[in-house]
Amino acid sequence: MAAPGKGAPRALPLRLLLPLFLLLPAASRAAASEEEEEVPAEWVLLHVVQGQVGAGNYSYLRLNHEGRIVLAMRSLRGDADLYVSDSTLHPSFDDYELQAVTCGRDVVAIPAHFQRPVGIGVYGHPSHRDSEFEMKVYFDRTVQRHPFGDSAYSDSAEASHAHAYDPEGASQEEESLLWTILISILKLLLEILF
Template sequence: MQPYQQLSSVFLCLLTWLHSNLAHTYVPLQSFTGRIGGGNYTYYKLLRNGNIQIQLRSLEGDADLYVSQTALHPTFELDNFDVHSVTCGDDIVDIPESYKRPVGIGIYGHPRYVQSIFECVISVAGADATLPPANSWTPPDAEVEEESIMWTIFVNVLKVVLDILV
């Protein structure tokens, strides 16, 4: 074998190794903790492009994860989510780059527990870590749907009042 053939073989092996390892390496973007009442949902919207991984760890109780590229409020109903993870431990869902954005993410508190406390980590594939967030390239005149903080507070207070009454 000629020296340049050996070098090209080594280079090809190195590129293959790098590609396979970068494709499965995730870089954390954001993490947060939250609480969810049994039988209730908390919803999030994912705007960022790229291959995304969501890790949901139930610290107390049991929180489950539902994801949809067509519904912003996915539920456990079979026709209302694309992927889900409903283990009693860590829930992990991979969202491919091909999913239409925004992606709806629902965290469901299992009704067996009065309350579930969870930690959620959003990570991006190593190869996609340099991509800008989706909203950084949105034209300035484009409409971006955002919920008012007052509306969110009102809905949460209403949920608490209903939970007390029921």
């Protein structure tokens, strides 16, 4: 048997372990609360959709609910992107009105004036073999009133803002796409090398 200090593991005193055990539940509650998304009280949860989509493929959904709808999607595994259209039931990265293509939580607010049914496309990013996602569908009960009493103004203003050309946003999109491609290439090189 080895003498203490000569390679034998030392036991931690109980007084040092007790605070660690007391902190574990608080740490797990904090981690759980980070995963839960905070939503405004005016949003009513309508559906929770879970699915899986392969790399480079689409999974399509159809939305029939009227009013302003908010889609909040998070990738449980991989990287799923969100495309929305009121002109086609099969939106893609070439044909869409609204999109959310982050590597994290994707959120899209569908205006009330969009024609129903609304097509929703979930795209599996090619950087992952398959992507698993969870999408929460909320009805937004807030109605923004125009100062002169026209409640439809908020949706038309929102629509013109959504379709307006934003050069700053376009450059961010291009930069994001460039980073996505660069990261995919680096991952591929690392897989080949290691």
